[in-house]
Amino acid sequence: MTDGxxxxxxxxxxxxxxxxxxxxxxxxxxxGCGRSGPLAAARVYxxxxxxxxxCPGCDQVLLRYAEAPxxxxxxxxxxxxxxxxxxx
Amino acid sequence: xxxxxLRRRLGHRRLTARLVETRDExxxxxxxxxxxxxxxxxxxxxxxxxxxxxxxGYTAQRSYSLSAPADGxxxxxxxxxxxxxxxxxxxxxxxxxxxxxELLGPLGGWFxxxxxxxxxxxxxxxxxxIAPLRAMLRARSAASPPFRLLYSVRTPSxxxxxxxxxxxxxxxxxxxxxxxxxxxxxxxxxxxxxxAYGLPAxxxxxxxxxxxxxxxxTVTGLLIDAGHDPARVRAERFGG
Ligand SMILES: Cc1cc2nc3c(=O)[nH]c(=O)nc-3n(C[C@H](O)[C@H](O)[C@H](O)COP(=O)(O)OP(=O)(O)OC[C@H]3O[C@@H](n4cnc5c(N)ncnc54)[C@H](O)[C@@H]3O)c2cc1C
Ligand SMILES: [Zn+2]
Numbered sequence: 001m002t003d004g005x006x007x008x009x010x011x012x013x014x015x016x017x018x019x020x021x022x023x024x025x026x027x028x029x030x031x032g033c034g035r036s037g038p039l040a041a042a043r044v045y046x047x048x049x050x051x052x053x054x055c056p057g058c059d060q061v062l063l064r065y066a067e068a069p070x071x072x073x074x075x076x077x078x079x080x081x082x083x084x085x086x087x088x
Numbered sequence: 089x090x091x092x093x094l095r096r097r098l099g100h101r102r103l104t105a106r107l108v109e110t111r112d113e114x115x116x117x118x119x120x121x122x123x124x125x126x127x128x129x130x131x132x133x134x135x136x137x138x139x140x141x142x143x144x145g146y147t148a149q150r151s152y153s154l155s156a157p158a159d160g161x162x163x164x165x166x167x168x169x170x171x172x173x174x175x176x177x178x179x180x181x182x183x184x185x186x187x188x189x190e191l192l193g194p195l196g197g198w199f200x201x202x203x204x205x206x207x208x209x210x211x212x213x214x215x216x217x218i219a220p221l222r223a224m225l226r227a228r229s230a231a232s233p234p235f236r237l238l239y240s241v242r243t244p245s246x247x248x249x250x251x252x253x254x255x256x257x258x259x260x261x262x263x264x265x266x267x268x269x270x271x272x273x274x275x276x277x278x279x280x281x282x283x284a285y286g287l288p289a290x291x292x293x294x295x296x297x298x299x300x301x302x303x304x305x306t307v308t309g310l311l312i313d314a315g316h317d318p319a320r321v322r323a324e325r326f327g328g
Contacts, residue, residue, distance in 0.1 A: 004301050004327045010151055012195035013137035016101065025197040040198030041323070 008040040008053060014065050018074055021084050031080040032060035039063075039082075102139070103127060105163070105191045107183055113248040116169040117216065118180055119155060121162060124191060129158040132227035133200035133220045133296065133324075136163065136193030140175060150175045153220035153298075153324070154194065157227040163191070166248060168216035170328070199296065199324040201227065208233045210286055210293040212277070212307050214240040217299025217326060218248050224296065226252075236287050240277050240303065259285040277307060282314050289315035297321065300328040 035057035
């Protein structure tokens with residue numbers, strides 16, 4: 001059995017309310033261990049009011065997204081760089 | 089319509105979807121066909137976020153794969169009932185033709201198959217994880233590279249899209265109970281199944297693995313152990 005975590009694909013909808021580009025294909029470099037990979041491949045926990053994405057390499061928090069009546073909060077301090085590809 | 093184009097560019101793609109048809113897949117799953125005015129089309133493998141709003145304003149939102157390839161302003165979702173779930177029982181049991189939901193989509197660009205993409209394709213789905221893989225299978229043409237689908241199901245009565253899967257490229261992997269005439273004794277997918285029915289790592293297929301989280305964890309591990317490059321293994325976890 002697992003803890004039922006999701007992956008970064010599940011962030012596509014929530015992040016589309018913040019970014020104009022498709023961000024789940026963007027390559028995120030982890031600020032903790034330096035590992036790079038598409039945001040779609042991150043481990044994602046929690047739904048549906050908020051999400052935490054963790055690095056598949058070192059488990060550090062890459063991103064937190066929370067929706068509340070007062071507004072949306074996006075914390076991306078665990079991502080050193082986010083490189084958007086031109087394919088989309 | 090300039091307004092629609094602008095909203096799309098701004099990322100606000102919430103559209104009204106009206107249910108036009110339903111098809112039972114199993115006793116606990118059905119495919120819902122919606123008409124969605126303004127739907128821009130989609131790639132096989134993408135999903136949509138469905139939002140339901142109760143009369144008192146309470147909303148619930150869940151992700152569902154688009155289970156058919158692009159078809160103008162129509163989309164299909166295929167939903168498995170999760171007992172005691174908030175949203176899936178409504179979609180599988182209660183919603184009626186003519187009812188409306190809100191759709192945000194199409195979403196995602198990673199778990200997609202593009203017709204121009206080179207190389208063979210290995211699809212491995214468990215349970216409702218067949219939904220986006222069915223869209224990929226149907227999106228291919230005679231000119232497409234080789235496809236293989238391994239579909240893990242508990243019993244013959246758990247097979248979705250049963251009428252469409254009778255092809256040499258498709259192997260049903262029964263975990264509990266198999267129909268008469270199937271040689272493989274029922275068991276959960278293992279390394280021997282990948283060797284027997286998958287595509288070898290040397291052919292460098294792009295692998296798409298989808299289903300409940302525990303299934304995806306198992307299969308991605310098996311693929312990597314079998315020598316598939318992790319960069320070519322794409323996964324979509326449904327939770328559970
Ligand atoms: C990108 C993406 C695509 C998806 N595509 C599909 C699809 O095509 N078809 C489909 O049927 N589902 C799909 N899902 C799962 C879907 O979004 C819901 O999680 C599922 O329908 C359960 O929602 P619920 O409101 O009924 O249950 P909830 O009220 O959310 O949960 C009730 C209980 O069931 C458990 N649970 C949650 N999700 C699952 C699950 N998937 N399986 C088993 N138990 C679960 C929860 O832990 C909880 O204990 C997808 C998920 C993602 C992230
Ligand atoms: Zn890391």
